[in-house]
Amino acid sequence: MASRPLHVAVLLFVFLNEVSFLKLMAKDHDHVVFVNGGGSDSPAPLLDCAGLCGVRCSRHSRPNVCQRACGTCCERCGCVPPGTFGNRDLCGPCYANMTTHANRTKCP
Structure with missing residues (x-):
C-alpha cells in the first residue's frame, strides 16, 4: 500500500514535466x-x-x-x-x- 502514493507522486512529476516541456515547445513555435x-x-x-x-x-x-x-x-x-x-x-x-x-x- 505504501507504493501507491509513490506511484501517484511519480506520475504527477512526469505529468508536470511534460506540461512544462510542451509550454517550452509552444514558445519556440512562435518563432517560425x-x-x-x-x-x-x-x-x-x-x-x-x-x-x-x-x-x-x-x-x-x-x-x-x-x-x-x-x-x-x-x-x-x-x-x-x-x-x-x-x-x-x-x-x-x-x-x-x-x-x-x-x-x-x-x-x-
Whole structure:
C-alpha cells in the first residue's frame, strides 16, 4: 500500500514535466518564419530551390549565373515563378523588386 502514493507522486512529476516541456515547445513555435509574411498559421513550406531554379534557368544563356541569382531569390523570398521567363510579379514584390548593386533586377 505504501507504493501507491509513490506511484501517484511519480506520475504527477512526469505529468508536470511534460506540461512544462510542451509550454517550452509552444514558445519556440512562435518563432517560425512564414512565406511572404504569412498571415496563416501554417509554417513555410520547404522549397526545392535547386530544382525550381533548374527549371527556371534551363533556357538561360548563362545558366550558372541564373541558378546562383535564382537560388538567392528563392531563399530570401520563398518563391520561384513558373516558366523559364517572366511572371516575376507572381512571387510578389520581394522577388520582383530585388536588385543587384548595379540597380538591375536580380531575380530571373
